[in-house]
Amino acid sequence: MKNLWNSIVNSFKSIHSWSDFANKANLTIEVIRRIVLYTIAGLLILLSLAIGLGMGYVSALTTQVAVPTKHEMKTQLQDVNNSATLYFADGSKVENLQKDLEGKKVSLSEMSPYLKKAIVSTEDSDFYRHKGVVPKSIFRAIISDVTGIGAQTGGSTLTQQTVKMQMLSSETTWKRKAVEIFLAMRVDKYFTKDQILEYYLNAATFGANNKGQNTQGVAAAAEGLFGKNVSDLNLAESAFIAGLPQSPSVYTPYTKVVNDSNTTQRGTFKDDISLGMKRKNIVLYRMYRDKKITEQQYNDAKKFDLKSDFLKPAKASQKEIKYGYIYNLLTDQARTILIKRLAKSDGVKYSDIKKDKNLYERYYTQADTELHNKNYKIHSTIDKKLYIAMNQQAQQFKSNLGTTHSDDATDPNTGRAIKVSEPVQNGSVLLDNKSGQVLAFVGGVNFKKSQLNHAFDTQRSPGSSIKPLITFAPAIENGLIGSQSMLADFKTKFGTYSPTDYGETIQNRFVSARETLEESYNIPSVNLYNYIMQHGVSSKKYMSKMGIHLTDKEYRQLGITLGGTATGVTVLQQASAFSTFANKGVHVDPYVVADVKDPSGDTIYKHKGTKKRVFTKQTSYIIKNMLHGVVTKGTASALSYEANFSTKNLFGKTGTSNDYRDNWFIGSTQGMTLASWIGYDNFYGNNYNLASNSTDINQQLWANMANALYQEDQGVFDVKQSYAKPQGVKTYKVDKETGTLTGTIGYNGVTTKVNQHTAKSLYxxxxxxxxxxxxxxxxxxxxxxKLFWDNYFGRDNGYMVVKRLGESSKSADELANENGSGRTSGFSNSTNSNDSSEVITNSSSSTSRTNSSTTNSTTSNGTSETGTGSSGSGTGSGSGSGSGSNSESTNSSTSTNETGDSASSAGDTVSNGFTASDTAGAGE
Incomplete structure (x- = not known):
């Protein structure tokens, strides 16, 4: 180019006459003309290449799309009642998602002529001229999307929008857009413009009506906003409705309100409806611009008092849903899946959406509209027969759970005085250990009165059920204890924190790790948790891998080992964490949605299980072995005769939070984990607690559910498969009283051999x-x-005598019996005695001192389940705070122990087991 310019300049310098000038000018013009022509030709070639590549790309994207017939397209385009379908694991239907307001089809001739003109002017002014798509609009939208420059017009015609609403999902991928264009051209070929317009007006969504229900179709919108037939709409009303589809939730004058238990829905006016009014005026202007209305009509419609024309808010009628808890659960999880998918297609992080309330509401509304208006299919893991069996038992037993309290309260929405009842609620989960599938659950005792899902959505103090997870398994994993290691159960204090066992008692003796779990003693557990912190063992890394996330502050509190959490855990979380032991130390993420298919039949979501090694299989075996004793002779020994199946391979853990606020039992076999929680919601600020025999009650409920489930499907339990001792688990013969190797000590100047009673300790x-x-x-x-050895050598000094630290005049035995778990003093239908609590006596004339004391709670028919103790914040090595007054749990008065009271709402109608050969577990 530089040489060319120099040549032109030199040519002009050589001009000596007008004739030379004319010749040179002609030559220059010819050169410039050729340059312009070559440039245009090059651009055309590049454009053709781009178009060719684009067409090839679109063709490639649409090659695998099944081409629907005209009849198939007509069926889909006309269907205004399509919505997502929920399924059980066997493919049987749970329910179709209830549309907030069923769309009512009306013909185009039945619609107000103003409405038809308003929609066309607003959404697609070239509707009657194009062939389904407008290339320049598509090109403009692509350039805008690629460069980020220009308005986000989208380039969608009414035909494309109709295809998108009725035949496709709302994701914004290039493939979906290409398929949309392809189908729009086909629809335009097969159907008339008036037919397409009718399909659109019957299918589009128009936001909430006066009852807070989402509306679909102009007939429902006219009725729900103005109480009119769609044919009777005036110009202002038509313009307002025509403006809604762009952003229904923003422009509608109503919003949805539900009461505290989510049972009553009604509409209410928004504080500010100016955006909807401005949108109406824009629609009117576009109609005037397109000469669809006169200037006089335009001005009159702008002045029309539309606000007073809206219907007054009203209450929506309720619909019966047979499987209410499943319905809500699957809808909620499917909605979240769609939100994540829509966000991903928009290049937005889900974590950012959750931080922005307005952004989340927008995606929530979009996903919810998708589910309620398109034919998605959501397949779950819920086994229908097991679900029914489990919930039938919960319903039959609910009157035995405890007192239903009635009280006066204030409705938080209306401020009116109301009568409320507080029953004891139940949340239970049946989990398949190896896959993580939720096979069945109990969401609550009465779905009509409370839709809160107590299995998935309430967070409560886990009580002592957390002990093996947070304290004992980490201690064994790090070689700090064996199963027979001794822990102190004496009066103690960590700063201002003084934990006690059940009923504000202390055992006043040394207790083995095994017996601590079997009888759920608190003081030994706190001592052990303090000990593992002193040795730099962090329970956080184990708990996090099992899906339980607590704060660093909570981990520093000694009371955390007794369930003293700030936010609590859900039944699903606790069941899933507990299943780690059955899976030989591998945690499998739990799930309830197996897959989701979009309206075109493509699988847009399929669960991908994740497994994490948490503990070694050796640690898991030892914990299972110890927890088996809970069922055979400990706080859950009643199950040994209440269960209608063999319990020789069953292990479990009880848990009770402070003042009987929560009661848990979690039991596992090789195949399944079944967790049951009972407690009061205390929604209205009440402070109701369970009865002192709540452990008995919950275990009976657990047994009833387990028996019914086992009768329905024995394979789920896999009770015959035992837990073989893996290589690496070492068994030592130890002195039963000290947990050490047998040997000699010096006592009062005399060397004495100590080997009278021995037991097996697993390491x-x-x-x-x-x-x-x-x-x-x-x-x-x-x-x-000193107290121990003096007693060991014959002095009657009060060692092993259970002490009561509170003001109650009841004896320790009375407290134990009052809080009993139904233990049968050793009776068990299990043949597993080995390694559970085996004691070997070297002399037939000798008697174990542990069994000789009548005050020893290990031979009592009572339990070490519950009680209250002094609160406070104490510091062990890890400066912990919390409370541990209950044997089964507790937190201090400064630490929240149950957090479900104010949760937002969401029953239905409705021989040695450890020695057989080992089998592969999850992740192995």
Whole structure:
């Protein structure tokens, strides 16, 4: 180009006459003309290439699209009652999603002529001239999307919008857009413009009506906004309705309100409806611009008092849903799946959406509209027969759960005084251990009165059911204890924190780790948690892998080992974490939605299970072995005769939070984990607690559900498969009273051999310590050891005598019996005695001192389940705070122990098991 310019300049310098000038000018013009022509030709070639590549890309995207017939398209375009369908695991239908307001089809001739003109002027002014798509609009939209420059017009015609609403999902991928264009051209070929316009006006959504229900179609919109037949709409009303489809939730004058239990829905006026009014005026202007109305009509319609024309808010009628808890659960989870999918297609992070209330509401509305207006298919993991069996037992037993309290309260929405009843609620989950599938659950005792799903959505204190997860398994995993290691259960204090066992008692003796879990003692558990913190063991990494996320502050509180959490856990979380032991230390994420198919039949979501190694299989075996004792002789030994199936491979853990606020039992076999929680919601600020025998009650409910489930499908339980001892688990013969190797000690100047009673202790890492006078028990103090040895050698000094620290005049035995779990003093239908609590006595004339004391709670028919203790904030090595007054749980008065009270709402109508050969578990 530079040489060309120099040549032109030199040519002009050589001009000597007008004739030379004319010749040179002609030559220059010819050169410039050729340059312009070559440039245009090059651009045309590049444009043709781009168009060719684009057409090829579109063709490639649409090649695999099944081409619908004219009849198939007509069926889909006319269907205004399509909505998502929910399915059980066997493919049987749970329910179709209830449309907020069923669309009512009307013919185009029955619609107001103003409305038809308003829609065309607003949404697609070239509607009657194009062939389904407008290339320049598509091109403009592509350039805008690629460069980010220009208005986000989208380039969609009414035909494309109709196809998108009735035949496709709302995701914004290039493939979906290409298919939309392809189908729009086909629809335009097969159907008249008036037919397409009719399909659109019957299918489009128009926001909430005066009852807070979403509306579909202009007939429903006219009736729900103005109480009119669609044929009787005036110009202003027609313009307002025509403006709604662009953003229905923003422009509608109404919003939805529900009461505290989500049972009553009504509409209410928005505080500000100016956006809807401005949108109406824009529609009127476009009609005037397109000469669809006169200037006089335009001005009159703008002045029309539309606000007073809107219907007054009203209450919506309720619809019966047979499987209410499943319906709400699957709808909620499918909606979240769609929100994430829509966000991803828009290049927005889901985490950012959750932080922005307005953004989340927009995606929520879009996803919800999709589900309620398009034929998605949501397949769940719920086994219909198991679900029915489980809920039937919950319904039959609900009157036995405890007192239903009636009280006066204030409706938070209306401020009116109302009568409320508070029944004992139940949340239960049946989990398939290996896959993580939720096979069945109980959401609550009365769906009509409360839609809150107590299995998935309420967070409560886990009580002592958290002990094996947060304390004992990490201790074994890190070689800090064996199953028979001794823990101190004496009066103790960590700063201002003084934990106690059930009923504000202390056992006043050393207790093995195994017995601590079997009887759910608190003080030994706190001593052990303090000990593992002193040794730098963080429970957080184990808990997080199992799906339970607590704060660092909570982990520093000693009371966390007794369930003293700030926010609590759900039944699903606790069941899933507990299943880790059955899976040989591998945690499998739980799930309830198996897959989701979009309206075209494509699978847009399929669950991909994730597995994480949490504990070694050796640790898991030892924990299962110890927790088996809970069922055979501990706080849940009643199950040994209440269960109608073999419990020789059943292990479990009880849990009760402070003042009987919550009661848990979680039981596992090789195949399944079944968790049951009971407690009051206390929605209206009440403070109702369970009865003192709530442990018995919950175990009976658990047994009833388990028996019914086992009768329905024995394969789910897999009770015959035992837990073989894996390589690496070492068994040591230890002294039963000290947990150490047998040996000698010096007592009162005499060296004495200590080997009278022995037991087997299981270790993964480490080994028992040698016999010693002191330091054989975690949390033990010099005065505790002196008390122990004096008693061991015959002095009657109060060792092993359970002490009551509160003001009650009841004896420790009375408290134990009052809080009993129905234990049968050793009776069990299990043949598993080995390693559970085996005691070997070397002399037939000797008697275990542990069993000789009538005050020893291990032989009592009572339990170490519940109670209250002093609160406070104490510091062990880890500066923990919390409370542990209950044997089964508790937190201090400064730590929240149940958080479900104010949760937002969401029953239905409706021989040695450890020695057989090992089998592969999840993730192995």
């Amino acid at each position: 993964y890492k480490g080994s028992p310590n040698d016999m010693s006078y002191e330091d054989f028990a975690i949390g033990g103090k010099a005065k505790n050891y």
